[in-house]
Amino acid sequence: MKRTGAEALKGAALMVAAGVAFVVVNVMTQLATLPVDWGGMGFRSTSDSFWQYAIAGLLTLPFLLMGGPGSLRTRHPLAHGLRVVLSALGVQAFVLALSKQVPLWQVIALVAASPFFILLGAKLFLGERVTTDRWLAAGVGFGGVMLILQPWSAAFTPWALLPILAAAFWAGASLMTKRLTDDESAIAITAWLLILMTPINLAISLGAGFEVPTGRLLVIVLAGGVAQFLAQYCLTRAYASADASFLQPFDDLKQPLNIAVGFWLWGYGPEGANWLGIPLIIGASAYLLWKETRQRSTPA
Helix, strand or coil: CCHHHHHHHHHCCCCHHHHHHHHHHHHHHHHCCCHHHHCCCCHHEEEEEEHHHHHHHHHHHHHHHHCCCHCCCCCCCCHHHHHHHHHHHHHHHHHCCCHCCCCHHHHHHHHCCCCHHHHHHHHHHHCCCCCCHHHHHHHHHHHHHHEEEEEEECCCCCCHHHHHHHHHHHHHHHHHHHHHHHCCCCCHHHHHHHHHHHHHHHHHHHHHHCCCHHHHHHHHHHHHHHHHHHHHHHHHHHHHCCCCHHHHHHHHHHHHHHHHHHHHHHHHCCHHHHHHHHHHHHHHHHHHHHHHHHHHHHCC
């Protein structure tokens, strides 16, 4: 489908909004799951995943009720199922990495490998034309992430490989999301994910030792659930507005936000030359947005 420059701009804005919401999710996850001596609440990561998605799923109910009985009707049940399985695996790998004290900014940097999986999948499975500009922007953005991360340093731990695994799973889920937006509404796609994820996360949580949040921990988990709903909804709307390969560099903007928030809350972050990665990430996204909107607004 040919999309206008205005739609591309809308998709980019929604992707950035999703990134901001995911930053909130990440912070709430760390506050809940980090050990007490690290400033967290010591909540099991598996239980945190269950409660977040269960709360987010409940938030879709008013929208589904307004849409009537056919709100969840779908012609692609297998695609929804595959998307949910990939998302569930990605969530568990991601949350486990955070609970193993891998710094938030480092986790997000590794997850930024997903654009390469998505660009390849968009070309092979969605038939999108991945232009040189898109590959270049994704490469520069990822290069900025690697400067921030420096996985070759002595501080790199085996647990940091978990976010890379999450990146691969989430790339597959993102491609399924993009495919589903051709036929179904954003709220229906979001609801299917959250509703089906809840029993999967429940089963995993029961196997690991189910916990119920109370007091201050309950407030943190509730905030994470609300942010999870907003993140998933904005992400789906973004894919409905623009090509998957176009949107990915804007996802890298989560990295500077996570660094800022991580430094503010826990006092850790990249040092020295690592900060050079931030302008590369922002510059790649800005260049791609300018290039795409300019090309789409130019008459043939």
